[in-house]
Structure formats: C-alpha cells, structure tokens
Amino acid sequence: MIRVSLLIALLAAGPAFGAAGTDPDWPCIQRKQPHLSLGQVWTGPAPDDGTSALVRDPQIDQLAARLEQRRLPLDQAEAQIAEFAASADEARLTALMQAIFDRIERDRSALIAGIARYGRAQLTLAERIEARRARMAELEAAETPDFDALDAEEEALDWDQRIFTERQQSLTYVCETPVILEQRVFALGRAIASHLD
Secondary structure, X not given: XXXXXXXXXXXHOHHHOOOOOOOOOOOXXXXXXXXXXXXXXXXXXXXXXXXXXXXXXXXXXXXXXXXOOOOOOHHHHHHHHHHHHOOOOHHHHHHHHHHHHHHHHHHHHHHHHHHHHHHHHHHHHHHHHHHHHHHHHHHHHOOOOOHHHHHHHHHHHHHHHHHHHHHHHHHHHHHHHHHHHHXXXXXXXXXXXXXXX
C-alpha cells in the first residue's frame, strides 16, 4: 500500500517525475525528444533531391526495411550494408541511410506519442485511486457505514492499484525503447558512413 502511494505521488508530481519537466504527461526519466534529425545520427553527405528519388528504389527500400528491424543483429546488418556498398555509390549509400532514418523516425515518433498517452492514462488512474480512497474515508466515517458500498469501493481500489502497479513496472522497458531505436539508427549510420570515400 505504501509503495503504491509512493508511485502515485511520483507520477502525480508531473515535471519532477518526467525528465526536465518539458511535458507533464511524459512519464519517463529520459528526456522527451519527440523527433530526431538526420544530422544527429549521420556524418555523411546531406541528402538532396536525387537522394530523395533513390529512397524509393525497390532495392534500397527493401534493404532499409530489413535493416531497421531490431530483431536483425547489428553484425548481420553491417554485413548486408557491406554487401550493398560493394556496388553502391555515395548517392545510393546516402539514400539507404535516409530510407532507414525515415522508417525508424516514423516508428520512434509513434512510440513517443504512445508513451505520452500511457503517461496521461497513469495520471488519470492515479487520480481515480485517490478519489476512491477519499470515497472510502467518507464511507468509513459515516455514522452507519454502508459495508456493502465500502467492500465494493475497496475491491475497485485494489483492482485500480493492481493495474497501476503493473503498468508502472513495465514503464522502464517502454521508456527505453526510443533510446534503443536511436542507438540502432546511429549504429547503422556509422556502418553506412564507413563505406563512403
């Protein structure tokens, strides 16, 4: 009970709980960065109109789709990049990076939005738990307590606290996922850049 109260207090604290307080709905320790830019993860040439056209090349598109998948180990991804680079010029390598970045950025942005919704849901649930506690206190303080209503409120409170705690325990993994995506796109960018002249 004390542990759940502490978690509720931390979550309700908003900016003190979220990183740097930029978004009161942000439940993660990590700073919220809604979008990445290609320049943050890529040291190669800047994409141009020609690169944008190459991004739609089926070979580049299919390779980017494979490489962005986290289930593909990085050493295998690097081998596929090396195989592609053997016959690719700078423009095609840059287009591959752009294609990978576009895919990962889209997935990461959707994930960030989902985490914010998750944070709002946790805040709403924390408020409901506090309201249930207040209602239980009222019921207990009544001259003639309604024990059926008290039991029902206690059961609902227990259920809400269980849901809150389970969600809070999965929060660490959820919050680490955008960082994992950032690390992957950076590693893939470094691997591609290593094949540039």
